[in-house]
Amino acid sequence: MTNDAEQELVDQYRIVSAEDAGPAPAAVRKAVLAEAAAAARRRQPAANDGKYLWRAVASIGVMAIALLIWRESEPELSRAPAGELRTVKAARDTTNAAPAAQTSAPSAQIEHRSRPSQRQEKKAEAMPPPMPTSPSLSRSVQVAEAGAPSPARPPQDAERVDAVVQDAAAGAVAAGAAEATTSVTAAAPAKAAKQPQSDVAASAGRSTQRLTPAQLYQLHFPDSNDANTETSIAWLLMNNAGEVLEKGRLLPSDSLETLRIRLIDRHRVAISAWQSMAGYDQQGRPLRIAIARTNQ
């Protein structure tokens, strides 16, 4: 058989085969095309599916709204800078002017949360004061030990917490006074340990050195027998030499911070944040004294 004959055989076969086989069944075609579409859909990433895309967009929107609501409802205090926060807290604590024993617990919790060095302070309090590692630490330790010698004295925690509030003085405004405090406590730590006095008093100058809050109160507010020591705070404004520039009483409705701003306006000098101390007067009544210093 020649090539032509072979080709004729193949051609004839093709005609016969096509007639015999006919087209592929329509059912097969339908099933195959449906499966092809389904397989393609299965391979599509979910991100390309409009349904999932809208879900993702909606989820992000909900999260954004929740975030906004959360930020709006966040307490004002938590948005303030750290230094300012402490000052505001100190002002609030003192402004409330509740008895030290009653207000100490909440303020202790606040301070505990906001101060990472609290554990170090507790450790320092548990043992005789060794070499102070920081001005704030030494101050806290000393002030905690400078409680009034009243027999009816409430637990020491109250004083310690109030003393810790003094760290509000860490602001830049108080640079001069803080340095003075540091030099006193760092230069003679052993002495500070043996003579537990208010470092506030020590740093405030000769006139207030080694005075307890009660003695300070008695010294500067001798006519205060009738004053309500439970609801008002006595305050002192001292210069760098320890002289009292101004003093007075803060009403519960007033704020120490507002007072400080007023004093700055009046004296035209930088004034440190308030250092608050608590103790008991000779009648055993709780008292609170807040001291601020100028940098001159």
Place this chain on the structure above:
Amino acid sequence: MSRMEASATSDETLIKRYAAGDVTSFQELYDRYESQLWKFVLRQSGNRAMAEELTQDVWFTVTREAPRFNDTGRFGPWLFTIARNRIIDNFRTTQRHENLDATDEPAAPAIDSPPAQTERLQTGQAILRALSSLPTDQREAFVLQADAGLSVSEIATVTGTNLETAKSRLRYARDKLRESLKAYL
């Protein structure tokens, strides 16, 4: 992609597009190979119902395996390789596989005398009968060339043999068909 664009596109591009999610490309491919694959499967299975099932399975396999289509290969041989493997699996399962891989050439049965109908019909039936009497591998090679339009090298690829084996199978198949159809051609 429009149908007109698809018609000018190679099979390989279409299968890649389908793998990327373009169902239209698959439809174009299906249209191109529907008839060829159907005839190949029908001739190899010898049973229309079985051929329908196998054809559907083959196309399903294509839809599944499309993302793994080899970039360097050609779609036609790939499709018929899938079909051939599926047919072999089916025959093995149903115990109807007869000497698919044998290379010995069994003697072709003689064609009966032509029936007393039209010449064309007689010739057509004679051709199909002659084809069905061929050994499986020879019939396979012949159908892949005549129905699927594959080249000899592509037939070798699909059947997993070398070029010379594919050529000899084709030659044997034609010789036997010619011998069987002497009375008609």
